[in-house]
Amino acid sequence: MLSTMQDVPLTVTRILSHGMTIHGKSQVTTWTGEPEPQRRSFAEIGRRATQLANALRDELGVVADQRVSTLMWNNAEHVEAYLAIPSTGAVLHTLNLRLPAEQLAWIVAHADDKVVIVNGSLLPMLAPLLPQLPSIEHVVVAGPGDRSLLAGAAPRVHDYEELIAGRPTHYDWPELDERQAAVMCYTSGTTGEPKGVVYSHRSIYLHSMQVNMAESMSLTDNDTTLVVVPQFHVNAWGLPHAAFMSGVSMLMPDRFLQPAPLAEMIERVRPTHAAAVPTIWQALLAEVTANPRDLSSMARVIIGGAACPPSLMAAYDKLGVRLCHAWGMTETSPLGTIAQPPAGLTEEEGWPYRVTQGRFSAGVEARLVGPGGEHLPWDNKSAGELEVRGPWIAGSYYGGRDGETLRPEDKFSEDGWLKTGDVGVISEDGFLTLTDRAKDVIKSGGEWISSVELENVLMAHPDVAEAAVVAVPDEKWGERPLATVVLKDGASADYGSLKDFLATSGIAKWQLPERWTVIAAVPKTSVGKFDKKVIRRQYAEGELDITQL
Numbered sequence: 001m002l003s004t005m006q007d008v009p010l011t012v013t014r015i016l017s018h019g020m021t022i023h024g025k026s027q028v029t030t031w032t033g034e035p036e037p038q039r040r041s042f043a044e045i046g047r048r049a050t051q052l053a054n055a056l057r058d059e060l061g062v063v064a065d066q067r068v069s070t071l072m073w074n075n076a077e078h079v080e081a082y083l084a085i086p087s088t089g090a091v092l093h094t095l096n097l098r099l100p101a102e103q104l105a106w107i108v109a110h111a112d113d114k115v116v117i118v119n120g121s122l123l124p125m126l127a128p129l130l131p132q133l134p135s136i137e138h139v140v141v142a143g144p145g146d147r148s149l150l151a152g153a154a155p156r157v158h159d160y161e162e163l164i165a166g167r168p169t170h171y172d173w174p175e176l177d178e179r180q181a182a183v184m185c186y187t188s189g190t191t192g193e194p195k196g197v198v199y200s201h202r203s204i205y206l207h208s209m210q211v212n213m214a215e216s217m218s219l220t221d222n223d224t225t226l227v228v229v230p231q232f233h234v235n236a237w238g239l240p241h242a243a244f245m246s247g248v249s250m251l252m253p254d255r256f257l258q259p260a261p262l263a264e265m266i267e268r269v270r271p272t273h274a275a276a277v278p279t280i281w282q283a284l285l286a287e288v289t290a291n292p293r294d295l296s297s298m299a300r301v302i303i304g305g306a307a308c309p310p311s312l313m314a315a316y317d318k319l320g321v322r323l324c325h326a327w328g329m330t331e332t333s334p335l336g337t338i339a340q341p342p343a344g345l346t347e348e349e350g351w352p353y354r355v356t357q358g359r360f361s362a363g364v365e366a367r368l369v370g371p372g373g374e375h376l377p378w379d380n381k382s383a384g385e386l387e388v389r390g391p392w393i394a395g396s397y398y399g400g401r402d403g404e405t406l407r408p409e410d411k412f413s414e415d416g417w418l419k420t421g422d423v424g425v426i427s428e429d430g431f432l433t434l435t436d437r438a439k440d441v442i443k444s445g446g447e448w449i450s451s452v453e454l455e456n457v458l459m460a461h462p463d464v465a466e467a468a469v470v471a472v473p474d475e476k477w478g479e480r481p482l483a484t485v486v487l488k489d490g491a492s493a494d495y496g497s498l499k500d501f502l503a504t505s506g507i508a509k510w511q512l513p514e515r516w517t518v519i520a521a522v523p524k525t526s527v528g529k530f531d532k533k534v535i536r537r538q539y540a541e542g543e544l545d546i547t548q549l
């Protein structure tokens, strides 16, 4: 028997029209480096998005599901692009502005982008790259920047404000199939080549509802979220679409991502919520330790993208800022788990839950798979690879111009689940604890050592600013851990005392690293995660000064 309910497609267009009318007064505040930030209401953002949609169709000739890319910081114009492009039926493709030029050129060609909307401040990067982007027919420049850098460029160049000025504030939005492509995003390639994930209108709509749910990020129109996580990194973790759905005001840092301006904008605008990877929060902590600022407006901060060291969480607790750990991937839109402790616990009882990766969201099914393909129990002990499925989880990758999809065997099970490449355990009540990425785990004499566990303990040492542990080849054991450590300014801990610290913190003797080195900074990926590929290469090429204990 069929239901009697209406079958209304879940689309970004509906998020756009809802946000601009029902939550018209909510605001996007963009940091500009000027005395006053730029402020724009949702009503205005919606009007301008509608004008952008008209311009894309009437002036640039964007039709059907052509790709319109953005090379932009987090700002109001980028939110407009987020809403306008998918609503016309075209596909928004967010480009990671920190990727090396060759990788960007490869991605633009692979996605077959026709248009790029670029921030003026990024023209020094885009202009020399344009000759390698033959698919691009139009460049639209938003915000301040030296337009003369584009003189003689092959594609047509437009100014964003001139392009949208005077265009109609009405658009006959097409009635789209909710399963149609809305946004595409390539994985940042921490452990391999970038792969294209294509989100549907439906997946974005459902994921947005999940983001806002009370047991998830719990966002309403009483909130202002500081969106540090880049809009090119998994749709800023879904925040702009979710915010437009619930009227959550957004504070956008644009290119001012350094700790000092971040601290200033938090103190001045007083966001109630924020989201970023651990390296951002680590750097901000160092900043406010040196130059105290009031961060206490941030009742909830989402930290994810890489494991959050428990010591970092404890340090922010003291500042009145509650870090909430979450796990996800480009392939999972990204929200997969979030670490809100179960009800009825004291702070102390809740702590062990807060340091896990968290509980699975409704809509995300999970299973652990052992080395022989067997399904493992949820007993908080049996470690295996995490596999997930659900309405906002990728089922394949974009295969290129012919539109085919790819399902590499190492990424999808035969029955269609996503193999995350993350290794961990799940408790009986559904809390996930990741011990490592499959590619980062240290396989020593048939046993596994968690690089993340060693890093978390090292980063709790008072002299250690950052620590990354990687597997290096070892004749006897196959692999052993190499500890690379960044000391705090003026600190002088020696390797022996760091090793003792690990031992007295509960790390088993056979897991203690014997190879140590102090480095100036841990190399980071394009989205600010520890880049262990680089450390392994530096080690292999003899570039590190190793002390053997």
Ligand code: ADP
Pocket (backbone or CB within 6 Å): 187, 188, 189, 190, 191, 234, 303, 304, 305, 306, 307, 308, 325, 326, 327, 328, 329, 330, 331, 357, 420, 421, 422, 434, 436, 437, 527, 529
């Ligand atoms: P990339 O794979 O290029 O880093 P993603 O942003 O998609 O790009 O990364 C997803 C991966 O990041 C996950 O598979 C996991 O390994 C890691 N990750 C994300 N959140 C967490 C977390 N809270 N704790 C540990 N690892 C995390």
